[in-house]
Amino acid sequence: MADYNTILVEQRDAVTLVTLNRPHALNALNSEVLSELIAAFTAYDDDPSQRCLVLTGSEKAFAAGADIKEMQAQGFADMYSSNFFAGWEQVTATRKPWIAAVSGYALGGGCEVAMMADFIIAGDNAKFGQPEIKLGVTPGMGGSQRLASAIGKSKAMEMCLTGRMMDAAEAERAGLVARVVPASDLVEEALKTAAQIAAMPPLAAIAVKEMVNTAEELPLEQGIRFERRLFHGLFGTEDQKEGMAAFVEKRPGNWTGR
Ligand code: CO8
Secondary structure, three states: OOOOOEEEEEEEEOOOEEOOHHHHOOOOOOOHHHHHHHHHHHHHHOOOOOOEEEEEEEOOOOOOOOOHHHHHOOOOHHHHHHOOOOOOHHHOOOOOOOEEEEEOOOOOOOHHHHHHHHEEEEEOOEEEEHHHHHHHHOOOOHHHHHHHHHHHHHHHHHHHHHHHEEHHHHHHHHOOOOOOEEEHHHHHHHHHHHHHHHHOOOHHHHHHHHHHHHHHOOOOOHHHHHHHHHHHHHHHHHHHHHHHHHEEEEEEEOOOOO
């Protein structure tokens, strides 16, 4: 397994656990974190033995945002010419499922990274926010778009305009997170859910991701056609034959990912 400076990566059977590890900066996201996450997510996507990934932080902070100290002195030309932080699109291009397990602060870029996940499981101490306005800027890693789509315009606008934090209970009510669990059990609960997903037929899991994500991009009629074509396509796989035979024969499926 590759050696990283800012993240820890371990494999638990078919589940990869990635832990953000810059405790002195509350896991603030800098360019090194980004390049290491891209490497870890690419390795996960390319490894057929790995079928789900959990991204987590510490109990105090999932991530307190993009690294303000790294950005502070940069000008427009620096940001624009380096296309600063465009690399996050490589993380969102991950084809296999991944879960964000959020404890403590998920602010600014931290909230935005959590929202890049397929879904979020939150510890009961989680705090979500887009406080960039207090720094004279705005969300810049998809937060304005993904927050609006997750919780609706009114709440997203209020969060981004005031910079206030939303606690775990409110985030669950608003539909930002799939589930809230006691903070002390967060990683184990997320790993359990990941293991459930890892036990599913992997091609169907990728297809689910593609079709649910398409709901945010296509009008309903085209989205439904896209879903149907992917559904039809799965009938060309061994796992469809196995899954339906296993149901009829009342036994668990044995997936090949073919
Ligand atoms: N960047 C850099 N360092 C940070 C950050 C951050 N985002 N957050 C915390 N730290 C550092 C602090 O500077 C401090 O370091 P030091 O000990 O050296 O002074 C250490 O972490 C501990 O932080 P605090 O002492 O502040 O801890 P508290 O428990 O008192 O407060 C808070 C915790 C409330 C989370 C507080 O640290 C805070 O408000 N942090 C900043 C939150 C924030 O504004 N986040 C948004 C950042 S901007 C952003 O994310 C933009 C994303 C889009 C980029 C897209 C580019 C294209």
